Amino acid sequence: xxxxxxxxxxxxxxxxxxxxxxxxxxxxxxxxxxxxxxxxxxxxxxxxxxxxxxxxxxxxxxxxxxxxxxxxxxxxxxxxxxxxxxxxxxxxxxxxxxxxxxxxxxxxxxxxxxxxxxxxxxxxxxxxxxxxxxxxxxxxxxxxxxxxxxxxxxxxxxxxxxxxxxxxxxxxxxxxxxxxxxxxxxxxxxxxxxxxxxxxxxxxxxxxxxxxxxxxxxxxxxxxx
Amino acid sequence: xxxxxxxxxxxxxxxxxxxxxxxxxxxxxxxxxxxxxxxxxxxxxxxxxxxxxxxxxxxxxxxxxxxxxxxxxxxxxxxxxxxxxxxxxxxxxxxxxxxxxxxxxxxxxxxxxxxxxxxxxxxxxxxxxxx
Numbered sequence: 001x002x003x004x005x006x007x008x009x010x011x012x013x014x015x016x017x018x019x020x021x022x023x024x025x026x027x028x029x030x031x032x033x034x035x036x037x038x039x040x041x042x043x044x045x046x047x048x049x050x051x052x053x054x055x056x057x058x059x060x061x062x063x064x065x066x067x068x069x070x071x072x073x074x075x076x077x078x079x080x081x082x083x084x085x086x087x088x089x090x091x092x093x094x095x096x097x098x099x100x101x102x103x104x105x106x107x108x109x110x111x112x113x114x115x116x117x118x119x120x121x122x123x124x125x126x127x128x129x130x131x132x133x134x135x136x137x138x139x140x141x142x143x144x145x146x147x148x149x150x151x152x153x154x155x156x157x158x159x160x161x162x163x164x165x166x167x168x169x170x171x172x173x174x175x176x177x178x179x180x181x182x183x184x185x186x187x188x189x190x191x192x193x194x195x196x197x198x199x200x201x202x203x204x205x206x207x208x209x210x211x212x213x214x215x216x217x218x219x220x221x222x223x224x225x
Numbered sequence: 226x227x228x229x230x231x232x233x234x235x236x237x238x239x240x241x242x243x244x245x246x247x248x249x250x251x252x253x254x255x256x257x258x259x260x261x262x263x264x265x266x267x268x269x270x271x272x273x274x275x276x277x278x279x280x281x282x283x284x285x286x287x288x289x290x291x292x293x294x295x296x297x298x299x300x301x302x303x304x305x306x307x308x309x310x311x312x313x314x315x316x317x318x319x320x321x322x323x324x325x326x327x328x329x330x331x332x333x334x335x336x337x338x339x340x341x342x343x344x345x346x347x348x349x350x351x352x353x354x355x356x
Contacts, residue, residue, distance in 0.1 A: 003261060003348045008251055012243050012265070012340040095235045129272050130236040133340065155320045159272035162322065162334070191321050194330030 016134055019099035023137025030114035033220045034122065036097075036136050038160060039144035040153075041126030044170040046075045047203040048144065049123055053082035055213055056119060064112050066105055067123040068097040075123065085112050096130035097122065099137060118220055128153075132160040140219060145189075146170045147180035154188045161192040166199065166215065173202040237277035240340070241285045248345055252290055257350030260294040264344045268301045268337040269319060275300070303337030 011017055027034045037045050049065060056063045064085045067075045076088035087109055089101050102122060106114070114120070122138060124131045143164035145153055148171060154161040161167065167189050175182065186198055197215060201208035244263065252258055263282075267273055275298045282296045302315045307324035313335055314325040324331045 001348050001351065003346055005344050005346050006251065006255075007344045008247070008342045009344070010247060010342055012240055012247070012342055014247065015243065093235070094239065130239075132272055133236070133240070158319045159270050162270060162332075163338075190330065194322060194332045196332075 013133060016099050019103060020135035020137040023099055023103060024139075026114065027120070027137055027139065030117070032114050032117040032120050033140070033216070034120045034136075034138045035140045035142055036122045036124060036131075036138035037142050037144060038124045038128070038131045038164070039126060039146075039170075040128050040149060043126070043144045043146040043149065044203060045123050045126070045144055046078055048168065048170050048201065049121055050079050050082050051203040051206065051209060052121070052212070052216075053079060053084040055209060056216070057083055059213075061118045062116055063119045063121070064109075064117055065121040065123060066102060068101070068125045070095075070125060079123075085109070087112075091125055095125055095127050096134050097124050097136060098134050102136050119216065128157040128160050132163045140165045142166045142168055144168045144170055145185065147172060147175045147185075148178050151181050151184040151188055154185075154192045158192045161189060161196075164193060164196065166197045167193070168212065169198065169200045171202060171204075172200050172207055173205045234277055234281070237273055238281045238285065240273060241278060241281040244282075244342055245285050245289060245291055247342055248291055249289060251345065252347070255347055255349055258290065258347040259350075260291040260345055261348055262295045262297060262346040263291065263342065264297045264299065264346075266299050266301060266339050266341040266343045268339040269303050270334070270337040271340045273340070299343065301336055301339055304335045305331035306333040306335050307331045308333065 039045050053063050065079055066087050066089055067079060068089045068091055069075055070091055070093060073088040076086045079086040087105050089105050122136055141164045143161050189196060189198060199208055199212045201212060248263060278298055279296055286292050304313055304315050306313050307327060307329055309329035310324060310327040312326045316322055317325050322331055
């Protein structure tokens with residue numbers, strides 16, 4: 001018996017990373033801006049996304065969404081009310097979306113042609129840990145935090161907030177009622193990710209949505225140039 | 226509690242499953258070899274917990290050529306590059322992304338997101354040592 005050391009030096013998630021790279025190239029050449037929405041369960045990703053899809057459609061943008069959940073297609077049905085094409089990804093127990101699932105659900109999607117889209121939103125499974133490790137080929141990762149979750153959540157989940165390109169605070173309409181400390185939340189997000197863009201929104205009242213849409217338009221324009 | 230621990234453990238299990246799969250692939254060149262040790266390099270920002278990795282490793286390696294092997298996890302601290310003073314430094318806390326020399330906020334991560342299989346130690350079967 002002889003023992004030997006074999007150097008591998010390869011990424012643990014190499015397979016996912018390679019698939020994500022392929023997706024990113026595809027998205028870039030199609031000219032579609034892809035966003036990956038990540039938060040805890042109950043933050044209000046679906047309500048926020050529904051409002052976003054509705055507003056973008058009203059302004060003539062071509063949008064679609066993939067929505068990940070462990071089980072059920074409740075969220076897909078909610079989002080479809082916006083009139084945008086929506087497809088559900090059921091992960092059946094897996095706590096995050098992977099590039100392979102995204103790739104598979106882009107195939108045979110009736111009425112959706114990436115080349116004809118301005119925006120594709122991917123709503124991840126509600127979880128603040130695992131989605132941070134899995135690249136989906138998105139251009140922008142959005143971390144969402146609701147006013148009911150506690151201002152220190154970014155400090156508890158630094159990996160996710162550090163990997164985000166933009167942060168959205170949701171349910172601002174009830175901020176006062178729940179004693180939300182806006183400054184502390186902003187300070188904590190920026191402690192983890194200095195200079196990140198932060199949007200304070202309410203899907204219910206629509207407040208803050210204009211800033212968010214302006215950001216999307218800006219990013220989409222950079223994408224095309 | 227389950228909602229916190231459940232998905233988290235699930236996370237380590239899926240990561241360890243990828244490790245086992247990759248190691249088995251790399252054994253193709255060494256027929257009959259048995260794995261003694263697997264060495265991982267994991268950044269402090271990778272959101273994996275070593276204890277959970279170890280726990281899942283035992284389960285995921287059962288009935289594979291990795292059964293009974295050791296898992297060594299080398300955790301790499303987070304290092305940032307400071308655009309203000311130009312220095313690279315290790316951050317003092319995961320709750321505060323600042324240059325530890327000048328104190329300016331720093332978001333340019335130079336180390337700490339790694340998730341790599343560094344190397345494996347194997348025991349080769351005698352008959353497989355052929356040109």
